Amino acid sequence: MCGIVGLHLRNPELQPRLGELLTTMLCEMQDRGADSAGVAVYGDPRMSPPGRTTVSLLETGTDAATLGDAVAAALGGPADVLAVGETLLVSAEADEDALLTACRAAAPDALVAGFGADLAVLKGVGHPRALADGWDLAKAQGWQGVGHTRMATESAVDASGAHPYAVGPGQCMVHNGSFSNHATVRRELVRNGVRFDSQNDTEVGARFVAHQLAEGRDVETALKELCTTLDGFYTLLVSNRDSFAVLRDAIACKPAVIAETDDWVAMASEYRALADLPGVENARIWEPEPEVVYAWTR
Known part of the structure; x- marks a missing residue:
């Protein structure tokens, strides 16, 4: 139930x-x-945020600031991270595949809870x-x-x-x-x-x-x-x-x-x-x- x-x-x-x-x-x-x-x-x-892709991550094993730096490095461009409870929301002006790839490179053991505009x-x-x-x-x-x-x-x-x-x-x-x-x-x-x-x-x-x-x-x-x-x-x-x-x-x-x-x-x-x-x-x-x-x- x-x-x-x-x-x-x-x-x-x-x-x-x-x-x-x-x-x-x-x-x-x-x-x-x-x-x-x-x-x-x-x-x-x-x-x-409007006009951006957002990836929702759980169990990243890191904090928002560290994750943001790692994603930005993997993406080759700026990325913002917002912590909402235990979920870290990563947003960037990038397409879904590029941001997902960067998030997985930055936090390979994280759970992707959702993604998209x-x-x-x-x-x-x-x-x-x-x-x-x-x-x-x-x-x-x-x-x-x-x-x-x-x-x-x-x-x-x-x-x-x-x-x-x-x-x-x-x-x-x-x-x-x-x-x-x-x-x-x-x-x-x-x-x-x-x-x-x-x-x-x-x-x-x-x-x-x-x-x-x-x-x-x-x-x-x-x-x-x-x-x-x-x-x-x-x-x-x-x-x-x-x-x-x-x-x-x-x-x-x-x-x-x-x-x-x-x-x-x-x-x-x-x-x-x-x-x-x-x-x-x-x-x-x-x-x-x-x-x-x-x-x-x-």
Whole structure:
């Protein structure tokens, strides 16, 4: 049992409140899993400066200043590092491949928690409320946020097992449930050159979707392929900087609710995570149907 939350803001006037709203949603789900938690924030100008690529790193074994110098040397140009809790956010005016290569050269044992334009991924082990406070999440801004509270069932309780899994450029996935054939799908992806950071079944789903997108498929097609390839019971949310999509398996035994207004689209494992959103009393609210992809674009 885990908790999923996601918020896509259509009204720019709400963007300064993204972190406040996401914090409330995340903490409402903390009793669905308090082993670890994580969020992906799209559009916060402090954590992911506009016009720059940002790489989110965990377990670097060094401090922000030392990492910044090492990345700049490897990149051959300036790089800035911001510490948010235990996550170090590295940003530079460089393309994704160049900055990722520089970060891996500077901190070869670090965990890449996410990368891309306008994206910051924060995650860690501990109680969701304590983590959100440590990140000062309530002050975050942006147009979209995704969060997860985890009850570990498939892999170790560590940073590599925490969600979101942000394994493609600007992409992220959170998941409640389990993929029963994840080992088989993992072996196929490895044969196709995909690298993994954990033994978590969710990472298999995230890598599968990222692989589909890298081959030119859109999000809806990638998620339909996931339905036919991965077995199990699940509700999941996949996002990138411009889209937000929800999917449940054929049995739909893992809970989910979606709410939509002219100002926002939101989803959560339970309605109580949506209850404090502005204007929710006028929202269209429904439970997503099995194997139907619900997708929105910015």
